Amino acid sequence: MIAFSILGAILVASAVWTISARKPVYSVVALLVNFATLAVFYVTLSAEFLAVIQIIVYSGAILVLFVFVIALLSSGVAPFSAGPNRLPMIWLPAGIVVLSALVFVIHAIAAAPAPPAPAASPGGPVGAPGVFGSVADFGKALFTVHILPFEVTALILMVAVIGVITLTSEHIPSAASRKSEAQVDREMREAILRGGER
Numbered sequence: 001m002i003a004f005s006i007l008g009a010i011l012v013a014s015a016v017w018t019i020s021a022r023k024p025v026y027s028v029v030a031l032l033v034n035f036a037t038l039a040v041f042y043v044t045l046s047a048e049f050l051a052v053i054q055i056i057v058y059s060g061a062i063l064v065l066f067v068f069v070i071a072l073l074s075s076g077v078a079p080f081s082a083g084p085n086r087l088p089m090i091w092l093p094a095g096i097v098v099l100s101a102l103v104f105v106i107h108a109i110a111a112a113p114a115p116p117a118p119a120a121s122p123g124g125p126v127g128a129p130g131v132f133g134s135v136a137d138f139g140k141a142l143f144t145v146h147i148l149p150f151e152v153t154a155l156i157l158m159v160a161v162i163g164v165i166t167l168t169s170e171h172i173p174s175a176a177s178r179k180s181e182a183q184v185d186r187e188m189r190e191a192i193l194r195g196g197e198r
Contacts (some may be wrong), residue, residue: 007040
Protein backbone atom coordinates (compact mmCIF):
# COMPACT_ATOMS: atom_id res chain seq x y z
CA MET A 1 0.00 0.00 0.00
CA ILE A 2 2.91 2.35 0.70
CA ALA A 3 4.39 1.65 -2.75
CA PHE A 4 1.00 2.31 -4.34
CA SER A 5 0.70 5.64 -2.53
CA ILE A 6 4.20 6.73 -3.55
CA LEU A 7 3.70 5.68 -7.16
CA GLY A 8 0.28 7.34 -7.24
CA ALA A 9 1.72 10.60 -5.95
CA ILE A 10 4.49 10.48 -8.57
CA LEU A 11 1.94 9.71 -11.29
CA VAL A 12 -0.31 12.62 -10.35
CA ALA A 13 2.61 15.03 -9.88
CA SER A 14 4.11 14.15 -13.27
CA ALA A 15 0.71 14.55 -14.94
CA VAL A 16 0.29 18.00 -13.39
CA TRP A 17 3.85 18.88 -14.44
CA THR A 18 3.06 17.74 -18.00
CA ILE A 19 0.20 20.20 -18.41
CA SER A 20 1.71 23.05 -16.39
CA ALA A 21 5.29 23.16 -17.71
CA ARG A 22 6.16 26.38 -19.51
CA LYS A 23 8.37 24.72 -22.14
CA PRO A 24 7.20 21.81 -24.32
CA VAL A 25 10.41 19.86 -23.78
CA TYR A 26 9.80 19.89 -20.02
CA SER A 27 6.30 18.57 -20.69
CA VAL A 28 7.79 15.68 -22.66
CA VAL A 29 10.18 14.89 -19.78
CA ALA A 30 7.26 14.92 -17.34
CA LEU A 31 5.30 12.65 -19.66
CA LEU A 32 8.27 10.27 -19.73
CA VAL A 33 8.22 10.14 -15.92
CA ASN A 34 4.47 9.51 -16.07
CA PHE A 35 4.84 6.63 -18.55
CA ALA A 36 7.69 5.06 -16.55
CA THR A 37 5.66 5.24 -13.32
CA LEU A 38 2.71 3.63 -15.08
CA ALA A 39 5.01 0.84 -16.26
CA VAL A 40 6.07 0.27 -12.64
CA PHE A 41 2.37 0.06 -11.72
CA TYR A 42 1.97 -2.70 -14.32
CA VAL A 43 4.94 -4.56 -12.84
CA THR A 44 3.36 -4.40 -9.37
CA LEU A 45 0.22 -5.95 -10.89
CA SER A 46 2.32 -8.80 -12.36
CA ALA A 47 1.58 -7.57 -15.88
CA GLU A 48 5.15 -7.57 -17.12
CA PHE A 49 4.16 -7.68 -20.79
CA LEU A 50 2.10 -4.50 -20.47
CA ALA A 51 4.97 -2.82 -18.61
CA VAL A 52 7.40 -3.62 -21.40
CA ILE A 53 4.94 -2.48 -24.06
CA GLN A 54 4.39 0.73 -22.07
CA ILE A 55 8.12 1.46 -22.11
CA ILE A 56 8.76 0.43 -25.74
CA VAL A 57 5.70 1.94 -27.41
CA TYR A 58 4.93 5.01 -25.34
CA SER A 59 8.25 5.98 -23.79
CA GLY A 60 10.18 4.96 -26.89
CA ALA A 61 8.11 5.69 -29.98
CA ILE A 62 5.44 8.19 -28.94
CA LEU A 63 7.75 10.48 -26.95
CA VAL A 64 10.32 10.51 -29.77
CA LEU A 65 7.49 11.56 -32.08
CA PHE A 66 6.56 14.36 -29.67
CA VAL A 67 10.17 15.56 -29.56
CA PHE A 68 10.35 15.61 -33.37
CA VAL A 69 7.10 17.56 -33.60
CA ILE A 70 8.34 20.10 -31.04
CA ALA A 71 11.62 20.45 -32.94
CA LEU A 72 9.86 20.89 -36.29
CA LEU A 73 7.28 23.37 -35.02
CA SER A 74 9.78 25.56 -33.20
CA SER A 75 12.52 25.67 -35.85
CA GLY A 76 12.83 28.89 -37.80
CA VAL A 77 9.70 30.42 -36.35
CA ALA A 78 9.63 33.91 -34.91
CA PRO A 79 8.49 34.02 -31.29
CA PHE A 80 4.82 34.62 -30.75
CA SER A 81 3.79 38.08 -29.68
CA ALA A 82 2.70 38.13 -26.07
CA GLY A 83 -0.99 38.78 -25.72
CA PRO A 84 -2.95 39.74 -22.64
CA ASN A 85 -2.50 37.43 -19.66
CA ARG A 86 -5.87 35.73 -19.24
CA LEU A 87 -4.64 33.14 -16.77
CA PRO A 88 -5.59 35.02 -13.56
CA MET A 89 -9.19 35.28 -14.80
CA ILE A 90 -9.53 31.52 -15.35
CA TRP A 91 -7.84 30.25 -12.16
CA LEU A 92 -10.74 30.91 -9.82
CA PRO A 93 -13.56 29.34 -11.92
CA ALA A 94 -11.33 26.41 -12.91
CA GLY A 95 -10.32 25.82 -9.30
CA ILE A 96 -13.96 25.87 -8.17
CA VAL A 97 -14.95 23.37 -10.88
CA VAL A 98 -12.03 21.03 -10.09
CA LEU A 99 -12.63 21.13 -6.33
CA SER A 100 -16.36 20.56 -6.81
CA ALA A 101 -15.67 17.55 -9.03
CA LEU A 102 -13.16 16.20 -6.51
CA VAL A 103 -15.62 16.55 -3.61
CA PHE A 104 -18.34 14.87 -5.70
CA VAL A 105 -16.09 11.92 -6.59
CA ILE A 106 -14.92 11.46 -2.98
CA HIS A 107 -18.53 11.60 -1.74
CA ALA A 108 -19.68 9.13 -4.41
CA ILE A 109 -16.89 6.69 -3.57
CA ALA A 110 -17.55 6.95 0.16
CA ALA A 111 -21.32 6.46 -0.25
CA ALA A 112 -21.08 3.54 -2.68
CA PRO A 113 -21.37 0.02 -1.29
CA ALA A 114 -18.22 -2.08 -1.39
CA PRO A 115 -18.08 -4.17 -4.57
CA PRO A 116 -17.72 -7.93 -4.24
CA ALA A 117 -14.20 -9.23 -4.48
CA PRO A 118 -13.40 -10.23 -8.07
CA ALA A 119 -12.44 -13.77 -8.82
CA ALA A 120 -8.69 -14.04 -8.88
CA SER A 121 -7.12 -14.84 -12.21
CA PRO A 122 -5.46 -18.21 -12.32
CA GLY A 123 -1.92 -18.12 -11.14
CA GLY A 124 0.98 -19.51 -13.03
CA PRO A 125 4.29 -18.63 -14.57
CA VAL A 126 4.60 -15.22 -16.17
CA GLY A 127 3.63 -15.36 -19.84
CA ALA A 128 1.59 -18.55 -19.61
CA PRO A 129 -1.84 -18.45 -21.31
CA GLY A 130 -4.71 -17.43 -19.06
CA VAL A 131 -2.50 -15.65 -16.52
CA PHE A 132 -3.27 -11.98 -15.87
CA GLY A 133 -1.02 -9.77 -17.95
CA SER A 134 0.11 -12.52 -20.29
CA VAL A 135 0.34 -12.00 -24.04
CA ALA A 136 -2.49 -14.46 -24.68
CA ASP A 137 -4.75 -12.80 -22.10
CA PHE A 138 -3.94 -9.34 -23.49
CA GLY A 139 -4.57 -10.40 -27.10
CA LYS A 140 -7.84 -12.12 -26.21
CA ALA A 141 -9.12 -9.02 -24.39
CA LEU A 142 -7.93 -6.68 -27.15
CA PHE A 143 -9.54 -8.54 -30.04
CA THR A 144 -12.78 -9.62 -28.35
CA VAL A 145 -14.01 -7.31 -25.61
CA HIS A 146 -12.12 -4.15 -26.65
CA ILE A 147 -12.16 -4.50 -30.45
CA LEU A 148 -14.28 -1.36 -31.01
CA PRO A 149 -11.99 1.03 -29.08
CA PHE A 150 -9.01 -0.58 -30.79
CA GLU A 151 -10.48 0.03 -34.25
CA VAL A 152 -11.60 3.57 -33.36
CA THR A 153 -8.05 4.35 -32.22
CA ALA A 154 -6.70 3.03 -35.53
CA LEU A 155 -9.21 5.20 -37.42
CA ILE A 156 -8.25 8.32 -35.43
CA LEU A 157 -4.55 7.70 -36.11
CA MET A 158 -5.27 7.26 -39.83
CA VAL A 159 -7.24 10.53 -39.91
CA ALA A 160 -4.34 12.26 -38.13
CA VAL A 161 -1.86 10.96 -40.73
CA ILE A 162 -4.11 12.14 -43.56
CA GLY A 163 -4.45 15.55 -41.88
CA VAL A 164 -0.68 15.91 -41.53
CA ILE A 165 -0.17 15.00 -45.18
CA THR A 166 -2.86 17.48 -46.23
CA LEU A 167 -1.43 20.29 -44.11
CA THR A 168 2.14 19.78 -45.29
CA SER A 169 1.23 19.28 -48.95
CA GLU A 170 0.54 23.02 -49.32
CA HIS A 171 4.28 23.68 -49.02
CA ILE A 172 5.28 20.96 -51.50
CA PRO A 173 4.89 22.16 -55.08
CA SER A 174 2.77 19.94 -57.25
CA ALA A 175 3.90 18.57 -60.60
CA ALA A 176 1.80 21.14 -62.46
CA SER A 177 3.28 24.08 -60.57
CA ARG A 178 6.80 22.74 -61.09
CA LYS A 179 6.10 22.47 -64.79
CA SER A 180 4.82 26.02 -64.94
CA GLU A 181 7.87 27.27 -63.03
CA ALA A 182 10.17 25.50 -65.49
CA GLN A 183 8.17 26.92 -68.38
CA VAL A 184 8.38 30.44 -66.94
CA ASP A 185 12.12 30.01 -66.41
CA ARG A 186 12.59 28.89 -70.02
CA GLU A 187 10.51 31.78 -71.36
CA MET A 188 12.54 34.28 -69.30
CA ARG A 189 15.79 32.88 -70.69
CA GLU A 190 14.42 33.11 -74.22
CA ALA A 191 13.30 36.70 -73.59
CA ILE A 192 16.76 37.61 -72.24
CA LEU A 193 18.41 36.04 -75.27
CA ARG A 194 16.08 37.89 -77.64
CA GLY A 195 16.80 41.12 -75.79
CA GLY A 196 20.54 40.55 -76.21
CA GLU A 197 20.19 40.07 -79.95
CA ARG A 198 18.75 43.54 -80.42
